[in-house]
Amino acid sequence: METSIRYxxxxxxxxxxAKEKFPIDSKTHMLVRGELDTRIGAPSYVSxxxxxxxxxxxxxxxxxxxYDRHEKLRYTVRGKKTFPVTNDGLLTFNxxxxxxxxxxxxxxxxxxxxxxxxxxxNFQRDQDVRxxxxxxxxxxxxxxxxxxxxLDPQC
Numbered sequence: 001m002e003t004s005i006r007y008x009x010x011x012x013x014x015x016x017x018a019k020e021k022f023p024i025d026s027k028t029h030m031l032v033r034g035e036l037d038t039r040i041g042a043p044s045y046v047s048x049x050x051x052x053x054x055x056x057x058x059x060x061x062x063x064x065x066x067y068d069r070h071e072k073l074r075y076t077v078r079g080k081k082t083f084p085v086t087n088d089g090l091l092t093f094n095x096x097x098x099x100x101x102x103x104x105x106x107x108x109x110x111x112x113x114x115x116x117x118x119x120x121x122n123f124q125r126d127q128d129v130r131x132x133x134x135x136x137x138x139x140x141x142x143x144x145x146x147x148x149x150x151l152d153p154q155c
Contacts, residue, residue, distance in 0.1 A: 006035075013039030027053045031062065044069050049076065058082040066100065074100040074109075090119045094134075111138045 006015045019033040028050065035045040049064030059081045066076050078098040085091040097112040115134025123129040 013037050015044065024050070027055070031064075042069070047076065049078065051078075058084070071100075071102070071109075073103050075103070075105075076100045085116070090121075092117050092119075109138075111136065113137065 001018055001020045004017045006017050007013075015038065016036045017033070018035075019031060022030045022032070024030060031047075031049045031051050033045070033047045033049075034043060036042070037044040045066070045068045047064060047066035049062040049066075051060050051062035053060045060079065062076075062078045064076055065073065067073050076098060077100075078096070080094060080096045083093045083095075085093055094115050094117055095112070096115075097110070099108060099110045101108045113134055113136040115132050118131045120129045120131070
């Protein structure tokens with residue numbers, strides 16, 4: 001299980017994030033994530049995603065469900081492409097994107113990110129550290145199905 005401490009985003013509270021991967025086959029796994037908001041003392045986010053890896057492309061694609069205390073249940077599709085910066089692969093540049101839709105398929109939200117990731121193995125005995133620095137873009141204006149029909153006659 002991987003754990004991390006996060007700060008920022010839509011809340012200014014410290015959050016404890018955990019994720020676990022359950023293998024399905026050599027290139028596919030189920031990823032379960034959860035997040036605890038320490039300010040309110042309750043879970044703020046839970047998701048389950050099936051991810052498939054494409055090693056020849058250094059990329060992955062995932063589909064699944066997520067639940068958060070604001071948006072409730074949503075379907076999600078996410079992708080990630082990794083570009084190695086160093087020959088040993090410990091420093092990488094990652095491009096990520098995600099699109100979520102509500103359970104009625106009426107409203108969608110998109111976001112993307114670009115980040116550098118530095119992996120330090122055995123930082124301490126049996127503990128690895130990953131440091132990420134990047135920029136995340138959020139689609140602040142969600143478009144519902146009715147609004148999209150008015151804006152785009154092809155829908």
